[in-house]
Amino acid sequence: MTTKYTRGSFQLMKSMNRSIILNMIREEGPISRAEIAKQTRLTPPTVSNIVKELINTQFVIETTQGMSKGGRKPTLLEINADQFYTLGIDVGTFHMKFVVTNLFGDLKDVTSLPIGNYPGNEDILSIMKQGIQDLLYSGKNDPDKFLGIGVGMHGIVDPEEGISLFAPSFQLRNIPIKEELEKDFNMIVKVENDARTMTLGEYWFGNGNDADNMVGVNVGNGIGAGMMIKGRLFHGENSIAGEIGHVTIDLSGPKCTCGNYGCLQTLAAGPAIAERARKELKTGKPSIIHELVDGDFEKVDGQVVYQAACEGDEFSIDLLNQTGRYLGIGLTNLIHTINPKRIIVGGGVSNAGDFLMKGIEETIQSRGLTDKAKETSIVLSKLGEHASAIGACVLVLEEFFVR
Ligand SMILES: [Zn+2]
Structure with missing residues (x-):
């Protein structure tokens, strides 16, 4: 019997070993349990137990596709990429862009809303909530699939508190993005400067190619x-x-x-x-x-x-x-x-x-x-006009996959 992943069990995912194994499957899958044990130097029973949990929470699935040197095909593990989605927002000067991606950063849905002239803090928050609702409840995406919301905001951002400290294009200060969105949507919300989310998006899914600096x-x-x-x-x-x-x-x-x-x-x-x-x-x-x-x-x-x-x-x-x-x-x-x-x-x-x-x-x-x-x-x-929004999704993925 499988246990459906719920947002409440998020803390469960915080275990370091679990997160490292999950990331290894993401980066190197399909991969065998034995290979994971070898690379992480965790004992095979530990790996087995954690993998069992990852399969139960539906993050990971077993596959028989992969290399086989005759005889029995090995059972390999891979990410269940479309089982979970993240929602990313890129707040520009004139428009707010919203994207939905799967666990591999592939675009599943996109929408955008205009930002009028001289918006106030409340306007910015209500446009954000509108866009999120449009994507969560359009009928196209299962709202239970969403792990969280990431926001790439121009200007100076406090990523710890999730506050936009100063948004020069709007001349606005202290917009409590994280607090407001968490209250309304009851899922993880991460906020970061838009150039940083763009960089994060490229690092994970674009032209970063593992350049650590x-x-x-x-x-x-x-x-x-x-x-x-x-x-x-x-x-x-x-x-x-x-x-x-x-x-x-x-x-x-x-x-x-x-x-x-x-x-x-x-x-x-x-x-x-x-x-x-x-x-x-x-x-x-x-x-x-x-x-x-x-x-x-x-x-x-x-x-x-x-x-x-x-x-x-x-x-x-x-x-x-x-x-x-x-x-x-x-x-x-x-x-x-x-x-x-x-x-x-x-x-x-x-x-x-x-x-x-x-x-x-x-x-x-x-x-x-x-x-x-x-x-x-x-x-x-590489990610072009969607780079900042996809990177905002990575803010959420980072919570699950430790690199
Ligand atoms: Zn200047």
Whole structure:
């Protein structure tokens, strides 16, 4: 007889050995009990007992698929990937995105809700609850399958308390996300900065490829970085670590929303690209953008610049190259500060990846301190527009699978 996993038995999963075995099955399955015992150095009876429990809770199933050297096929273990789901939320400036993933991070459902102008704390929470309800009770997904909810929120977040301390796009402070969602949905809720969730998502299911020292840079309406050091997200003393959008690149550059001048995001984030394009187009620079926006400069945004670049517009290609060089300076600073094995560039602006990459690589080549610094691997996000939301799901998975 099997026992259905319930949220109440979550504490059960906290056992270290159980969690390590579960993760080994996730990463290396299908795998035999004997191989698990060998790799973990736990005794075969211990492994057997824990595996029995994992099968009872339906996290793991037995399979006979796998290598067989004649004779009896060995019984192997694998993750019961679609038995449990997690729900991830990415809170952007204009939209909130909601995804449902299985235990392997595969997308099962997606929805998105607009965030109106000048929202209050209550508005943010009620949009979140609406999106969660839409996915839990649409009839498409069994609500009992959900292990928990992860939230990737822009700005400064207190991940321990699950509070958004400061969300600059909304100018809001102290939104008690964890407390509110746990109260309404009675499941685990984890909250983290969106650049960090993007990094976590790439580390588990994207282009991280087990680079234990890596950085994910989220370039959208602002710029933030999630820093993974020895396989763990680094927060700094007050969760401010990684705010590279506000690293000064040009002392006499444009004024930033933070009050300083020439921050990286005043030169390389989406709105900065649009602003530079507008300024130069007004001086009469030739570009097909004039036609694309019908002479209305208000319609110029990052997307239009990218579209023009794809159509071979030299003005737009140069502009994105220049943006890549600014980003390259920011990334070189990161390389010299924490020396990651890999940097993953994601977020809306990274859609223009190919045009940016040239400028980024040239800058790192010319400014990197040593050959090793210059060789730092720079890649685009694999999970693309869903990276932060999928990474938010990983916040929940981390509770079950100890790496
Ligand atoms: Zn700034």
